[in-house]
Structure formats: C-alpha cells, structure tokens
Amino acid sequence: MISAMTILVLNGPNLSRLGKREPEVYGRQTLDDINRELTESFPEISFEFFQTEYEGKLLEKLFECEDQGGFQGVVLNAGALTHYSIALRDAISAVTIPVVEVHLSNIYAREEFRRHSVISEVCVGVISGFGANSYHLGVRALLARVSLEPD
Numbered sequence: 327m328i329s330a331m332t333i334l335v336l337n338g339p340n341l342s343r344l345g346k347r348e349p350e351v352y353g354r355q356t357l358d359d360i361n362r363e364l365t366e367s368f369p370e371i372s373f374e375f376f377q378t379e380y381e382g383k384l385l386e387k388l389f390e391c392e393d394q395g396g397f398q399g400v401v402l403n404a405g406a407l408t409h410y411s412i413a414l415r416d417a418i419s420a421v422t423i424p425v426v427e428v429h430l431s432n433i434y435a436r437e438e439f440r441r442h443s444v445i446s447e448v449c450v451g452v453i454s455g456f457g458a459n460s461y462h463l464g465v466r467a468l469l470a471r472v473s474l475e476p477d
Contacts, residue, residue, distance in 0.1 A: 330372070331398050333468060334391045334423075335364065335461065337377035338384050338405035344430075360458045368465055381407055385417040392421040399468035400425040401461055408433070408443045419448040424471050426464040429454040 337357060340347060345356040355363075361375045374397075376387050384407065391397045402425050407414050418425050425448070432455030433440045446452050450471055453463045 331370070331469070331472065332372040332374065332396050333465060334387070334397050334400045335361065335373055335375045336384065336387060336400055336402045336404075337375075338381075338403065338407045339379045340405050341377055341403060342379065355458050360461055363458065364461055364465060367462060371465065371469075381411055381413060385413060388417050388421060388425075392423055397423055398472050399423060401428055401464035401468065402426065402445075402449070403428050403430070403461070404445060408445055409440060410444060412444060415445045415448055418445055424450040424468060426450055426467050427452045427454075428460040428464040430457050430460055431455060 341357055344360070345354055357377060361373070365373055374391075378384055378387070384404070388400065391400065400423055402418075404411065404414055404427070408427070408429070427443065427445055427449040429452075433443065434454065443452065451467050453460045453467065456463060
C-alpha cells in the first residue's frame with residue numbers, strides 16, 4: 327500500500343445542501359457524513375475536504391493542491407459545473423494530479439442537459455450513480471491508479 331497518501335475531496339456548488347436538497351435524488355446523507363465515512367473507511371489515507379459554491383474558488387483550490395505538492399489525487403464532484411464549466415475543464419487539464427469525476431446520481435439517466443460532462447475528457451475516470459459510495463469508488467480508483475504508476 328502507498329504510504330502517506332493524501333487525497334483532496336473537492337466539491338462544487340450545491341453539495342453543501344446534501345441531505346436537504348432532493349433527497350430522493352441525492353440521498354439523505356450530508357457532505358459531512360460522506361467525509362466522515364471516507365475518513366473511517368480509509369484510515370491509511372490523509373484527506374483534505376473542500377466545498378465551495380464558487381467556480382473560481384474550486385479552480386484556486388485545485389491549483390493550490392498542485393502547487394503545494396503532497397497530493398496523490400483528487401476526487402471531484404463538480405456539481406452543475408460539470409455540465410458547462412470550460413474554466414474547470416481547463417484547470418483540470420492544467421494540473422498533473424489525477425482527478426476522478428464523481429456524481430451521486432446517474433447523470434446519464436437524468437435530464438438531457440445533465441448527460442454531458444465537459445470535464446470527463448480531462449479526468450482519469452468517471453463514477454456516477456452510486457450515491458455516497460461514488461466517493462468511495464473514486465478513492466479506490468485513485469488508489470489503483472497511483473499503485474500502477476512507476477516510482
């Protein structure tokens with residue numbers, strides 16, 4: 327197993343409303359619940375959690391993560407920015423840290439405008455539709471990805 331692995335869990339607009347906003351779509355767990363479960367499920371990993379309602383703050387955090395070093399990957403739920411933020415797409419392509427795109431709901435089974443992600447092309451993978459478990463699967467994907475990289 328990789329020692330001292332650090333992962334940034336990055337969340338965009340409206341994810342602060344989890345547990346309250348459309349629980350039939352997004353579930354009843356809060357973002358704090360999801361973060362706590364990740365920490366408990368992966369005690370060998372150091373997590374940094376960040377959520378913002380603002381696109382620019384999301385980009386700044388991604389760049390900060392790259393510039394300060396020490397992060398092996400990013401699990402990103404960009405919320406609605408997934409579908410239209412070329413700025414976020416460009417930011418992801420500008421960093422060397424692997425980014426896994428995650429979604430609580432199956433975006434491909436939702437409204438037409440939600441079925442297209444402008445960030446998928448620049449992420450190492452996409453996990454969609456497994457509720458809070460999408461984050462866990464995103465972490466597992468990063469673990470597998472990093473363990474395959476040559477030293």
